[in-house]
């Protein structure tokens with residue numbers, strides 16, 4: 744029994760994938776769908792955050808990376824042969840469900856006066872609600888950090904809204920990120936972490 748703290752879920756079996764400038768446009772679509780769901784983009788006017796053209800353009804920028812996690816395909820027995828006994832044609836029907844995207848981090852190189860050096864900037868990131876607290880996000884960020892190092896980039900950055908994305912802000916503080924600049928009347932903060 745867990746008292747006082749939320750029990751962490753066991754990690755789901757997930758696989759990490761990396762998309763870059765050479766990836767086909769269609770490979771971005773399931774990740775964009777998850778992003779649009781997480782950020783509820785249909786509730787307001789479309790912005791560049793929900794545009795496939797914008798995603799493709801950003802991914803074509805030098806050293807950009809889109810890392811996402813997906814579940815392994817599930818195999819389930821067709822309900823028509825749920826007892827596992829051969830039915831029509833003497834074969835048990837097995838259905839393979841598509842892989843599900845469970846989280847992503849989209850990062851692009853950023854240079855701006857508030858940053859002491861160019862960073863790999865987390866432009867968008869999210870984990871599907873059912874996969875939260877399962878280790879996917881740490882794995883995604885670890886791969887992004889590895890990519891930054893491999894490109895000779897010395898830091899990560901992200902701009903977030905602590906009042907809206909409180910968990911993200913708490914994770915960043917816990918992971919040693921520092922506030923570099925508060926913008927939009929203190930609602931938005933540019934955070935940085937040297938690596």
Ligand SMILES: CC(C)(COP(=O)(O)OP(=O)(O)OC[C@H]1O[C@@H](n2cnc3c(N)ncnc32)[C@H](O)[C@@H]1OP(=O)(O)O)[C@@H](O)C(=O)NCCC(=O)NCCS
Nearest residue numbers: 868869870875876877878880881884885903908910911917
């Ligand atoms: C923010 C969000 C992506 C975090 O994903 P999550 O699955 O909920 O995160 P987790 O619960 O697994 O937390 C990450 C854990 O990994 C740890 N961790 C270890 N290494 C880490 C790393 N390199 N980077 C990040 N976290 C790391 C964190 O400290 C945290 O540990 P804790 O649970 O002991 O606090 C997710 O909650 C989400 O999608 N929120 C809505 C959208 C959003 O806020 N996006 C960001 C907008 S800027």
